[in-house]
Amino acid sequence: MMILHAIAAVAALACGVSTSASAADYPQKPIRMVVSYPAGGSTDMIARLYAEKLGQELKQSVVVDNRPGAGTNIGADAVAKARPDGYTVLFGGGTPSINSIFGPQPPFDPIKAFEPVSMIARVPFVIAAHSKAPFSNLQEMLAKAKQAPGKYTVSSAQLHLYVEMLKSRASAPFMHVPYKGGAQATTDAIGGQVDSVFALVPVLLPHIQSGHLKALGISSAQRIAALPAVPTFEESGVRYDIGIWFGLLAPAATPEPIVRQLTEATQRIVAQEDFSKKLEQIGAQATATTPAALRSFMVEEMQTWKGLAKSMPELQKAVELR
Template sequence: MHSTLRPLLNVLLFAGAALAASFAQAQDYPNKPVTLVVGFAPGGSADIMARLLAQKLGDSLGQPVVVDNKPGAGATIATAAVAASRPDGYTLLLVTSGHAGSGALYSRLGYDPLKSFEPVAKVGASPIVIVAPAAGPFRTLKDVIDAARRSPGKLNYAAGGGGATTTSLAAEFLKSDAKIDMVMVPYKGSGPALTALLSGEVDLGFDIPSSALPHIKSGKLRPVAVTTRTRSSVLPEVPTVAEQGIPGFEVTGWFGVLAPAGTPSAIVARLNKDINALLNEPDTKSRLQDLGVEVGTGSPADFGRLIAGDTRRYGDAIRKLGIKVD
């Protein structure tokens, strides 16, 4: 054999062996329970999404999918744990759109938000709803902005998961665009944040409808705005931020699943196929729509492009505003 061809042949043989090993591993996958890690406390929007997904995915995989809550530091503790885990498909991460801003918010993460993970599937997208206690004085976003301008730094708002979540970033972008000063009070998830809001510890909350809706429907919380470009189908009577004097304002939250970098492509493809299938089931669609979540399906590459695009967008905005969590 010509000496110049030998290196190329070696590369092809190695690639073929790796591909064969990937398919062999995928054929045996899964043969034990799968862990779905969530970076937020139980009871919040991410936890609700994870438990719905875990039940359905467990049925399709034929193995239990166990939800493991690791709250703290804006979900970066959980994210770091998954990044460091074995890339074998048995440890997955339920990620929110706040993941896209983490690289700009934290100077030392211990992982790369893009390079340390394999995108698996987008699960859904959702508006962020700004809520206030129904017994309080705020009925519209204008009421909030006027109060904040009258008394800079006096109003406070709950931030579930700290400053690295999309809900927290929506608050920061609103403060910047409306030129108001409000104080963030961090909690380990939207569950504890909503508890604080309901008890009167804080004046406002920024949350995903999936966790805020029960309190809105019960009349305990009043929605004053949604952050998406258009009104939410689950809260059609609630005007957008843009409609209430902040033109062009738009922040959309999303949920998805990541695996550690190096997870075999055949396993990623299997998970993507199963997740897309369960998201298209009528009862799943109905449940997510009730939670204000628009089902999101597509390939791992589609999800990867969404993460990369929002990482640039959020990163640019965070750096421009000078926001830092650590």
């Protein structure tokens, strides 16, 4: 029995030394960063900027693996099931949490399946109208929508929850016209087939800067550098400080030393002026957090969506009608 105990102790010690050495030597091979969105979009653009910087910080290649589908569930599930060794990570956000409430249901727990590393960026929404629309700001649009319920239209690429929330908080009965893709939703707004379009700032920014669309309002708490003259929804009298966040997540049970290395690398990246400036130029904001702060944010966000689902049944109805 004493011999067995001795063997077990030696094995445990060896395992501990192995884990410690593995974490200390990390990374020894390329890191796969899964992005749950298609290549070429604004999310992919931010992910690749970050991946390049992360590779430089860790002195190791970071390979972007685009795995879209099922409302981001496919890519997130691949990371949730990956070996927790720091060599497969997720560039993701809060969509899995939203999916767990409104669908499509993810095959994992959005909170328990991951070790949060750090937030990387936050991106607000913007609503923009075609150049000849009979309003020049959000207040004018909302006023006209209330005068003629259902007359004025807003397109979006499957952003049902966000548009319905805007309608509710603004008490504005405009008509939401959902599209399968952002390109057509934007093209039809530029052409006047719909009055306006609701999308993330990086999607519409080139069309606003070219004058094909006029920005009416943004959903961030403060005005942004890319659109300094555009008022926030809050300035227009609508309580709507909301957007999309992107962060780095590792599979649950990833060793703390590895998570710490990734967190510290991300904090250094966000502090770099060229990285934050590039994000500013496309309408995003670079931001870093601790793992604990990101986990708290994710839990709080989940509770917020659960509360909205109960208090605003129209959100659930909007999803069911997709």
